[in-house]
């Protein structure tokens with residue numbers, strides 16, 4: 001996701017003000033923030049200092065039972081924030097890792113706002129690989145503050161100077177007197193003390209937990225024993241289950257429906273119309289599902305998308321040849337230099353729609369009571385979800401309680417401006433009169449056919465080389481729907497360009513003198529959304545494939561050719577060199593037997609990743625044997641989570657490269673479930689994945705998305721090295737590309 | 743007529759449609775939510791349980807088909823191979839979002855129960871029915887090897 005261009009975010013969601021802190025508190029917070037401190041140090045209003053009370057700050061709570069609970073404003077969707085955020089606090093606090101716990105924050109801005117989205121923290125949400133980067137200083141401050149208060153409490157209790165007290169592994173100690181206490185023993189007294197505003201943070205060389213290689217995840221046990229609660233697992237007394245019949249084509253609307261047969265299905269409780277379709281409510285999922293199968297709905301499809309994806313792609317190609325486009329990046333004069341180039345390259349790329357298909361299909365639970373709406377979901381945009389649930393239930397945002405649960409994957413799907421599934425469940429609860437709590441479950445078919453896809457894209461690149469093999473011109477036309485246009489995020493578009501449509505282009509990533517990147521925005525009723533790594537998911541592909549082909553045309557080694565273009569990008573260069581070195585790039589790769597090796601590099605969300613892919617082509621099948629991955633994400637907060645996220649990005653990216661496509665015929669989505677929307681399975685996961693981290697003292701940047709963009713181009717480049725076949729259409733179809741070449 | 747089910751060694755009588763998939767009976771009626779819904783078509787493995795020890799997709803198994811049989815869910819997994827698998831899962835931090843992992847663990851423990859020393863290819867074929875969108879596959883492989891090594895009777899000094 002991309003939020004760095006947010007100009008005046010407070011205007012985007014007018015309803016947000018209702019859930020903000022009071023003006024006085026807000027000023028206090030911003031004053032503290034302005035003085036160089038962060039917000040983790042405020043005692044909540046009315047915090048009790050009685051005996052047995054915890055030491056509670058908005059981000060850390062130390063209970064008398066000696067547990068330290070970190071309040072996570074970010075959703076845990078697998079990316080490891082429930083481990084990364086506690087690690088940051090635990091280190092500054094000198095806690096023992098065993099005593100760390102984590103819980104989700106309520107929806108509240110700016111207190112729990114994402115300051116990487118915008119400096120005011122007007123939106124609470126997770127995305128753009130920002131969680132650790134955004135929490136880094138805030139949580140270090142929170143940990144250090146709590147530590148200082150514990151030390152003060154011990155000093156007062158033992159009547160010794162605070163400066164003589166040490167803290168280590170969760171024990172506060174005074175060596176001279178031999179006195180010792182746990183955090184839990186000191187918590188209540190510490191809670192009575194004034195909150196210090198001048199705590200000192202550790203020097204990175206003193207970190208003990210941050211950077212520890214095998215720091216156990218806090219959620220592994222629950223997730224290995226079936227005990228992690230997801231939204232789909234919420235069971236409230238009297239709760240009913242709903243499924244929704246939605247328009248068969250995007251943009252369709254309900255005209256009327258006949259529920260006679262549905263209501264005859266045993267266990268069906270009610271059938272209600274909501275803005276997005278017709279909901280069938282049953283006493284269990286089976287009843288709701290069977291009820292929906294019997295439902296008859298008449299649709300108004302006058303505004304529906306009726307084209308197929310083949311036709312849409314044909315239109316994209318036509319649009320690429322027309323002048324209607326906005327400039328996303330321009331330097332020098334690409335046109336003139338292209339004309340005088342010694343060698344030119346002309347390449348077209350096609351990318352399909354992609355569904356996120358998180359393992360947990362979209363699910364949300366809603367309970368309405370007078371003046372209150374309570375939501376349980378794997379919320380990725382808490383305060384936006386709050387506003388949308390309020391609108392759907394006819395309440396005010398501050399009457400909506402958001403319970404953020406672990407999400408069974410999201411990859412961007414749960415973060416959308418309309419909060420589609422959350423608005424739906426609130427609408428259903430309202431339409432059924434709030435008589436019972438409602439759990440809405442999307443089936444896999446609902447998910448795969450439900451839109452909010454990664455946009456289809458067409459890229460046309462023309463590039464020129466000089467006689468001595470230097471890139472003298474790089475032109476790219478991108479055609480793809482805007483994610484932001486028509487949503488409140490449109491305020492983040494600059495000069496008519498949706499940054500998420502073109503992010504990661506060659507002009508950003510390499511030192512090029514003559515670049516021109518333009519973007520055309522076709523319209524469609526197919527809703528699109530950020531999909532893991534967003535624009536980088538396609539922009540990195542065409543760029544890294546073209547750069548590789550240019551290297552070949554120039555007769556240069558792909559790594560050396562790139563390094564020559566990265567003088568002003570030392571981070572890219574460092575990562576590329578590390579990947580090449582660990583992969584043994586300097587040694588010739590054994591040719592023949594369909595084997596090939598390729599490389600790609602991409603910066604996304606502040607993190608640079610390079611990958612070397614070694615592949616085997618047999619018949620029309622590509623097997624990825626080994627991936628060597630290097631990453632620079634600043635200080636490695638949790639090396640094992642970084643490794644896991646690189647593996648995950650590689651697997652998710654490979655899934656899209658080898659299989660992923662949503663197509664439509666006459667506006668109907670052709671795929672419905674995993675037999676048609678095929679995804680990577682264990683037998684296709686590379687047997688060897690090595691991950692290396694560039695040592696760094698820079699503040700941490702994210703790892704949830706950046707592992708993905710390089711894998712597809714690295715594999716395509718390896719296939720070209722092995723076979724000469726140019727893969728320029730996703731997902732890869734070796735047979736088709738072979739025919740096209742012949 | 744009530745349906746009689748034995749789940750995790752406990753018997754239950756449920757007044758439900760005999761066609762109801764076992765998945766929804768154990769989730770919605772027995773409130774055992776460790777078993778997950780992912781596709782409803784035997785395509786993803788999230789709903790895997792053991793029926794008389796066999797890994798089975800509960801989303802396509804009608805409750806009428808398991809009357810008189812013994813159903814084990816992740817909550818009741820207590821076999822030596824199951825325990826070894828779960829320990830290895832925690833030890834190697836396999837889960838990411840965790841949603842697929844109950845199903846992965848039920849499939850992996852059934853694999854180990856029948857094959858004490860699976861090779862990578864054995865793992866690929868036994869586990870290919872379980873999708874993980876977080877792509878924890880590399881760690882799943884390693885964890886199965888680790889569990890195999892930890893099980894009594896595993897050849898000494900073997901490492902996957």
Ligand code: FES
Nearest residue numbers: 780781784787801
């Ligand atoms: S839910 Fe049963 S296999 Fe997917």
Ligand code: FES
Nearest residue numbers: 839840874875876
């Ligand atoms: S851990 Fe997320 S789907 Fe497997």
